[in-house]
Amino acid sequence: MLRVVAVLLLLANLGYYAWTHGALAMFGMEPARFSEREPQRLLQQIRPEVLRIDKDAPAAPGRPASAPGS
Template identity: 55%
Template sequence: MSKPRLLLAALLLANLVYFAWTQGGLAMFGAVPAAFAEHEPQRMTQQIRPGALQIRNEAAAAPAPVPAAPAEPAPAPAASTP
């Protein structure tokens, strides 16, 4: 088998293993992605003040940006005499 074909086969195998891992197919071996390890009850207990959450319309909630004042130019260095 030539090197490009071997490289292609290795990349294809790596992609298949990654796909199986992300879909939870490797859970029987103990390899579980973080999305499957986190469940809703654990997330609810980690929240701090969930009642304070407010959903806002981004355009209406954001104040208009204030233009920044132009920075003052740095003073010119004093000319040195030779």
């Protein structure tokens, strides 16, 4: 009985692994993240050239996370 449960769990894990890595896509079973490939996501961006990342910018103004004396 325990052997049957172990084999079923192993098969379920293998099936989940195959599903999450897109191996079942040929059967029409794939997670939602595989239906959003990069070209479509790039077309959905709105003005990506405006984005600017400042490494040396100070943190947003406000209280520190742990105020002294509180």
